[in-house]
Amino acid sequence: MEMNAAGLAELFLYSVSMWWLIIPAVFIGILMGAIPGFAAHNTIIMLLPLTLAVDVDLALTFMVALYCASHLGGGIPAILLNIPGTGGAAATTLDGYPMSQQGNASRALALSFVASISGGLITSAVTLFMLQYLSQVGFYVRSVEMVVVMLFGLALIAAIAARDMIKGLIAGALGLMLGAMGADHIYATPRGTFGILELFDGVPLVPALIGLFAISEALIMLESRTIAPAASARAMPSWSQTFREILGAFRHWWLMLWTSLLGLVIGVLPGAGASIASFVAYQQARVFSRTPEAFGTGHEQGVVAPEAANNGVTTGTLVPLLAIGVPGGSTAAVMMVVLQFHGVPFGPRLFVQDPVLAYGVIMSMFVAYVFMLFTLFPLTRYLSRITVVANYYMAPMIVAFTLVGAFVPRNFMADLTIAVAFGLLGYVARKTGYNVAAILIGVILGPLLERSFLLSMRISGGDWTVFFSSVIGNVLWGLLAVTLLASPTMNLLRNLRSARNTQSKMEH
C-alpha cells in the first residue's frame, strides 16, 4: 500500500469507522490502567477468549485502543492517590500527587491527559511514516548501550536524593539489592530468595509497586481525613476553569514533543518499557528545566514529561513486532498470540500480505488517542473529586482492591503477602524520609541493568572495555556525564554569579 495522502485518509476513515469498538476499549483501558495489576497486558490476557473469537482486525484494534488507554489511566491514581496504576506512572507521582495535596488535582489531571494524548498522537504519527527507520534502532542499541540507557534511568535516584543525599542513595541501593533477588540471568539459579518459590523469578513488580505505593499510602492516609485540603477542593472546578486548565497545559508543547519522542525511541528497544522511559524523561526534563529545584514539589513539568514519555512508548513497543516480527514487550507478545492464532503473519510479511492491517494497527492507535481527546477532558472535572472522599472509605478500598491487583499478574496467593510486606517496608520508608520511588526505580531497573551488563560481558569474553567500544555507547556515556554534572555545575555558576553581583553591589 502506498503511504500517500489518499491512502492515509482512507486508513484514517477506516479506523474511525471502528468508533463503536474503540470507545469502549478506551474506557475499559482507562479503568484497568488505573487499578494496579490490571495494566494492559494482564487485561488483554484475561480478555483473550473474546479477542480470539473475533476477526483479527477487530481484535487488534480493540487491544491497541485498550493498551493506549491503560497507559493514560495509570497516571490518574498516581496523581490523585499517590498510587501509580502502572510502573510507567511511578514517576508521575513525584509531582502529580503534591499537586493534588495542594488542591490542584484537576489541573494535574488536565496536564496528564494533554501530555498523554499529545504524546500518543505525535508518536503514532511519527511511527506511521518512519516505521522502517525506527526498527533500525535495535541494530544500534544493544546490550552495551542498554547499560547506559538504564543508568540514565537510575540517575533519577540521584535527582530524588538531592534533598537528602545519603537517605536517597540508601533507598536506591536497597531497591537495586531487592531487584537482584531471583534466578541469575546466566545459570538460572535462585539467589537471595529465602527459598520462596514465588521469588525465584525475582521480586514481582506489581506486588512490589502495590505495596510500596498503595498499601503504604493507605496506612498514611489514615492520619488525615482527606487527601486534598478540604477547603481548597470543596467546590468542583467550573467548566470554564476546566477548559482553561486544558488549554493551559498546551504551554508545555515543546516538552511534550521531545519527551514523547524519547519515549518512542526507548519503547522500540527490546526489553525497555514505559517505566524506564518515564524515569529517563522525568530526569531529563529536570536537567533541561529552568526551574529544576521545583521538581518534586508539585511542578507541572514533572507531570508532563513522564506522561508524554510513557504514552510515547506505546507505539514504540509495537515497532519490533510489526517491522521485524519479534515482540519487544509483554503486550506485544500477547498481540502476537492473537496474530498467530488467526494465522496472520507478522513482521515484514504482514506489510506485504496485509498492509491495511499492519498500518491499521498504528492508525488505530492514532484514532484511539483522538477519541480520548473528546471523551476524557470532561472527566478531569469529576475525577478530582476523589481527593475529597473521606479516607475512612478510601483506605480500606485501596487495600482490598489493590490486593486483587497484586494477585492478577501471576495468580500466586503469596503475591498478596509480598505486597503487604512491601507495604510495611514502604510505610517505614515514607515515615523516615526514604523515598519509595527511589526504591521502586531500583527494583525495576536493577534486574534489567544486570541482564544487559552480563550479556555484554559474556559477548565480549569478560572484557570491560566493551562498554566503551561503540560510538553510540560513547555518545550516551558523554550525555550521561553531562546530565549528572549539569545541575551541580549550574548551581555553582548561579552561586558564583550571585556572589559576584552582591560583591559588585557592595563596591558601588
Added chain:
Amino acid sequence: MKQTKLNAAGRIGRRRFLAGAGAGVAAAASGGLLAPGMALAQGFPDRNIDIIIPTGEGGGADRDARAFASIWGNHLPTNFQFGYYPGAAGQVGYEFYMSREPDAYSLIFANLGPEVIMLELQGTGITVGKDIVYVQQTLSEPMAVWVGPHSPFRTLEELVEEGRRRPLTVAVSRLPHPASIGMLALGEELGIEIILVPYGGGNATAMAAITMEVDCAALPVTNSIVLADQSLVLGVFAKENVAPEGTDNAPTVNAALGTSLPALTSSRAWGVHRAAYDAYPERVAALVQSMSATLADPAYVAAVEGTGVPPVFIDPGNEAEAMASAQATIELARRYRDLLTGS
C-alpha cells in the same frame, strides 16, 4: 486497499464482535464454554482444565498449546484456562504445577528438551516419572543454528571458519537447553570456542541474532521458520532436514561439517501429576483419548500450519514414547552437566 471490502468487514465485524463479546462474557460468567449435556454425561471434565505453561506468553509453548486447545475443545467438551509461570528456566512453572491439586484438572504443557534438562540440573527435587508423567507427545522439532538476514555468514562452513579465528558468540534461550548442548558439542568436536549467551526466551534470542549482537542463534527450528526471511538457517541438528522449504534448505550440521553429533530434538508433551495419574486413571484415560483424537483431526493439522509451524513436526507419541524422549534428554543433560552449570 478496497474501501468496499473494508466497510463490509466493518459492518459484519461489529455484529460478530458483539456476538463474540456476548459469548466471551458468557464464557467468563459461566467459567467455561460447556457444551451442555456432553460433559455431564461422562462426569469428567465438569469444570475448566487449567493449562500451566512454564514459559512466558507469546512464546513457542503458548503458540503450540493454543493451537492444540483450539481443536481439543471439539473432542473434550470443556474450557481451557492458560496460566503462564516463567522463571528460573522453567523451574517456577514446574514447582507451581506440583503445588496444584493432583486431580487431572491441571496439566502442564511441557517443552521436554529444556525442561527435562532443567529438572535434572537444577536440583528441583522434581523427578520425571516419579512426580510427573508425560502422557501425550504432540510435536517434535530439531534444534537449528541460524543467523539474521544481514549476517556476513551465509553457510555453516563460513561460521565455523570464523570460529577458528576467534570465539563465536551464540544466542540461546537458556543454558539448560538442547540447542545449547548442540553448540557446545559442536565446539568440542571441532575445537572451536563457543560462548553461549542466554537471552532468557526465544523472542529475545531471535532479536539478538537479527540485530547481530551475536554471531548466530541456536534455537528450536520453528523459531526461525516463523521468522521467514528475517532468518537464515545454517544447519539443523538432526539426521535429516524434514522441513527444507521453511529452513532455507539448510543441511544437517553433521552433513555440512562431517561431525557425528547426536540428533537434538525437543518435543512438546502434556504432563500430569503422577499422583493424579495413579488416583484417577479414568480421568487420565479420558484426557489421553481426546488428545489422540485431536492429533488425528485434520483440523489440528490446519491449526498447526496456521501458526507457521510445518505440519511435518506433528509427532504424536503415546506415554511410552514421550517418556522415552524425556529419558534420552536426561542422559544428554548428565553428559554435559559441567558445561551447563558453570561448575
Added chain:
Amino acid sequence: MSDDNPSGRKQVGSDLVIPVVGMAYAVYYVYSVWEFPPEAQRSGFFLAGMLVVLGLIFFARIAVLALRGQVELEFHALLGPPEGRLRRLGFVGLIGAYLLTVQTLGFTLTTFAFLFLGSLVAGLESIRRAATFAAVAALSGWLFFIVLLGTRFPIGPFETLMNQVMPWR
C-alpha cells in the same frame, strides 16, 4: 534524623530501620550466593558492598552527632502522630487477618468483612453506613473482578452459592 525536637537535639532511631534491614538483607544475599559461579555473584557483591558502605556512612554520621550529645533515640516516627495510633495498628491487624482468611472465605466475604471493619476502625462512626459501603463495594468487586473478568481469585462460600443459585453459571 530529620525531626528536630524542642530540646534542639536530633531524633534518630526510626530512620535506622531501613538501613539496618537493607544491610541485613545484603549480608543474607551474599551468603546465599557464596558458592555460585562468579557471573551470578558479581552484581550482588557489588550492590551489597554499596549498601553496606552507605549504611556505615549513615551510622558514622549519627555516631559523630551522638558523641557530641546532639541526638536523642526515638521510635515514635514509625507509628505516626499519637492520635489515632491504635486505629492504625488495628487496621494493619485487619490486613493481616485478610491474608489469613481470604483463601477460605473467598473474595466477596473477606472483602466485605475487611471493608466493614476497616472503615469502622479507620474512623467511620455509623455501623449502618459501614455495612452499606462494604456490601456495595464487595458486590461490585465480585461482579467486576470475578464474574466479568474471570479473575481466578480464591472463591469461598458466597461464590459457590452464587454458582448454584445461577444455574447458567
